[in-house]
Amino acid sequence: MMPDLGKYATSVLSAYGASIAILVVLIWASLARSARVRKSLEAFEAKRKGNG
Amino acid sequence: MIALLLRDLKIAVRAGGGFGLGLAFFLIVVVLVPFSVGPQSSLLASIAPGILWLGALLACLLSLDRIFALDFEDGSLDLLATSPLPLEGIVSVKAAAHWLTSALPLVIAAPFLALMLNLPAAGYFWIVLSLLLGTPALSVIGTFGAALTVGLKRGGLLLSILVLPLYVPTLIFGAELARRGVNGMDTQTPLLMLAGITFATIALLPFASAAVIRINLR
Amino acid sequence: MIALLLRDLKIAVRAGGGFGLGLAFFLIVVVLVPFSVGPQSSLLASIAPGILWLGALLACLLSLDRIFALDFEDGSLDLLATSPLPLEGIVSVKAAAHWLTSALPLVIAAPFLALMLNLPAAGYFWIVLSLLLGTPALSVIGTFGAALTVGLKRGGLLLSILVLPLYVPTLIFGAELARRGVNGMDTQTPLLMLAGITFATIALLPFASAAVIRINLR
Amino acid sequence: MVLKVKDLAVSRGGLTVLEGLNFTLSPGQALVLRGPNGSGKTTLLRTLAGLQPPAAGDIVGDPETIAYAAHADGLKPTLSVRENLAFWAQVFGTSDLSPAIDAFNLGTLLDRAAGALSAGQKRRLGLARLKVTGRQVWMLDEPTVSLDTSSVEQFAHTIRDHLKNQGSALLATHIDLGFEATVLDVSPYKAKLRDLPVLEEGLL
Amino acid sequence: MVLKVKDLAVSRGGLTVLEGLNFTLSPGQALVLRGPNGSGKTTLLRTLAGLQPPAAGDIVGDPETIAYAAHADGLKPTLSVRENLAFWAQVFGTSDLSPAIDAFNLGTLLDRAAGALSAGQKRRLGLARLKVTGRQVWMLDEPTVSLDTSSVEQFAHTIRDHLKNQGSALLATHIDLGFEATVLDVSPYKAKLRDLPVLEEGLL
Amino acid sequence: MSERRSLWEYANPRKFMGLSGTILPWITIAGGVLLVVGLIWGFFFTPDDYRQGSTVKIIYLHVPSALMAINAWFMMLVASLIWLIRRHHVSALAARAAAPVGVAMTIIALVTGAIWGQPMWGTWWVWDPRLTSFLILFLFYLGYVALWAAVENDDTAADLTSVTCIVGSVFAVLSRYAVNFWNQGLHQGASLSLDPEENVADIFYYPLLVTIAAFVLIFVALVLLRTRTEIRARQLRAYMARERMQ
Ligand code: HEM
Ligand SMILES: Nc1ncnc2c1ncn2[C@@H]1O[C@H](COP(=O)(O)OP(=O)(O)OP(=O)(O)O)[C@@H](O)[C@H]1O
């Protein structure tokens, strides 16, 4: 399954690893913030409706 | 006292300042070095420990004026000085807050920048160790300098000039420690000297800083 | 306009600031380099042009926040903006005042510091020429950065971060010009590039600076 | 008429503070803005002085006729009182300092550094600046802060003089200044909170 | 008696400004300092608060009982009103903010950043700080600057309350505050220019 | 004027939220699928290069990320200009939303480039024109993000960052075209040019195209998502500001 990467295995694997890790962090951070902001906005609008 | 520390940390985080900016400055200085001395990598590696120390020192230096100036300008310092907190405690807390917000991030970032300067990986440990040991002295000495210049509008440059000579011993032994460590030489002497400087300044300088603040508030 | 220039020069002289302090900072940085990279004189001479440029650049940088911040804090900038002077003129005068008080002294002092770094005497001309040609760009770019951060309390570090990347091209060609000159190599390309950068920034950036000031005063 | 305001709305920090303002200022007229703290007087003055754009409505008038005096006096602490005044005179292209000096009794302080003045003395210098601008419309934000009674009297006298010479003045203040002026209470113009500044409501 | 001043002389910028001051401040008493601009009120207050040493004479009193409010309010623009107050409460070892908030009507502003307040709102926050210090002697330098009439009324009310609880207050002001107080005019104590501050005359 | 619906309608926050909400899932799915396909294709099913060995596989990450790092800045430039000229808030918020994505792309390009450089050039880093201007662009990204964070008032921040973006574009242009100006430096020239002579071998080229498309889609998806977040955050700030005024 795994292709033979020869003597450059560490280079290639670390490049893939680092890139995917950065992408994952970016996506996770975007989603987390999206959820957080969305929740607080909903809470805020709900509270306002409740108040009248 | 804790309240003061927390407030200062909060302000630093809130201003988006503290952490990020000092770091970015450090990064930029280290990046500029190759531009200015030229990019031969052997030359770079040989001056790397020195450059990292110099960059960290300058990044610390630039954030010094925040220590007291804002509090002085908006009158907080007058009010703190007439509060129940001892002035020696106040300056120590200020130094601690400076170290946490400005110096610690530099220590953590140093290995990554060392990479850009082609420093061999074995040297990272020594870079971090020497910075970790030396930067508290930079914060404490800097606090003294900030206290000296607190009355002056835009005393930034004067502050640098007063503080830099005081930084020289720390820089010499810190960079020496890093250099020797990187080259695998004996590190005991600079290590002891650096630790000595740090502990001595932490123990003694807050009294001087407090006295100087008192004078400046008159 | 002239009145503004004279006032700024007067304030700089009166504060004991302008001339002396930037210079002293330059001096100290150049003195610290041997401490941090170690004192082998061949190594020093080879990095001397770069270090001189870096030191001059940092000294310029540190004095940038004075350009507008004081006028902003005490309300002068509001009053100047509502005065008959065009804002583009005001920012240009500010840049000129900064160059005269902060950069010019560095250019004059550079040969003396070059001596400390074991630079061969033949190189002095090139050091001075490259600084003379490059520092106006540093002042103009710095004025732009100062205008960007004028509303922010202690925007000093942010200022550095915004300005330093813009300084890179000037630094590269300035240091390159000095290095080539010192080593007797062909200097035409960096000379033209440096002059080009300086004139382009002088011609264009004041408009950006004025726009940014207007935004910040809102 | 030197200044005419039509349906003006002003905003601060992204929120409309006052709206629906309509008034005119004629030569020889003084208009005093009143209103509780935070009602938007400073914001209105800054907008009229051209330092920030109006949120809505029109301001008809030549900004080149306005001299604005903010809360901060724009003094350089290291320059002397005379140098501070002379600088502003040059900027505004006038040259005679003596009326300004006499009006605010600065004669004895002329060679003092502005940084070594007391709060009230600084304020007097800041007000003297107005006289050297030679401009017709004065916009003053709480001009009498820190002034003692005799200085307030001097100030009122100066304003009366200015009005007599077809000048006009727009002042924000909480205390009585001792001269006749039209009063404009800004509180009725407080912006309704009906719309959000940028976005629509219930957007989610 | 919480503060007693004997033959006090105070100096500013190396020159004696006031001299021969004698007065006492008792619990429940308010003392208002009056005097024209530049007469030395600020200098006197700073000296009494312990920020600068007296040029001559004695101050009998415990600096630990004094809460000083200068012209500048010591507010952090990026912290909210509540955070600003809470900080000072912690520094002075008290914990209940609500009396201070109520006294100066800050309830609606609590979550606002202090930097986004109007001049008068800032001042109110600065004054509210006094209440959280829990100290007995308040020293106030022109406390009502920028306040509108209803806020001045609130302030006077707070002071009266404070006096009723055996507190005392020392105020420098140019305008009437609307409560009963002993008035001390500092002008008669203006320092004669007879001696040089440091060196003896004819020293050459 | 005309009955035709104008593109500017989508500068209205509500319209934008509606449209972006509908297309976001599709773009996300498409981007994710293409990324997986492209990377698996590139990693498992392409041969080693005769000179570069297996390191050639890094191309599938390096080139798309470097491309997007620069394109993100151009997108921000356009958004900034729209804000400055037409003052559509969505546009300013989109620029704000794109910057951190651009930063991440830049970091990926820098990291993969450095890792690739070690075996190819024998060093992590060289100071050639493209790399240098790319690094400056990275620093500009940091300053841009810091400026957004540092300025309190949203409109002021949008104005200031727009000017910064315009000034920084000089370096975006340089990092793409510097190789054309100075024919020095170690870094690869245009391997994707239309001239078939200069193209990399087809066998590397097709999976590369797939990953480039994937990065573009992922970028668009992230920017849409983050713009939606920024709009909500702006809305929230506006509510809170209004609340405080009462
Ligand atoms: C830290 C080191 C590196 C950096 C910062 C870097 C940066 C860049 C940049 C900015 C681009 C241009 C993208 C565009 O124009 O849209 C690029 C493209 C490219 N890079 Fe790198 N790179 C680095 C190292 C390398 C190495 C070591 C190799 C291979 C030996 C390489 C191969 C390529 C190729 C093949 C392209 C596509 C060329 C084109 O289409 O213009 N890079 N890189
Ligand atoms: N920088 C700011 N950001 C956001 N809101 C602000 C800012 N400055 C002031 N405000 C708010 O705008 C409103 C109007 O303020 P303004 O300073 O114009 O009031 P004012 O009438 O001058 O009050 P005062 O009499 O206290 O000086 C106030 O509610 C204030 O809290």
Ligand SMILES: Nc1ncnc2c1ncn2[C@@H]1O[C@H](COP(=O)(O)OP(=O)(O)OP(=O)(O)O)[C@@H](O)[C@H]1O
């Ligand atoms: N930093 C300083 N250096 C030298 N002299 C000063 C300085 N500050 C104030 N003075 C002078 O000291 C004297 C007393 O000033 P002070 O500020 O105490 O007056 P004040 O009574 O508070 O006046 P005001 O009512 O205007 O606030 C004044 O003549 C003033 O000019």
Ligand SMILES: [Mg+2]
């Ligand atoms: Mg106001």
Ligand SMILES: [Mg+2]
């Ligand atoms: Mg006073």
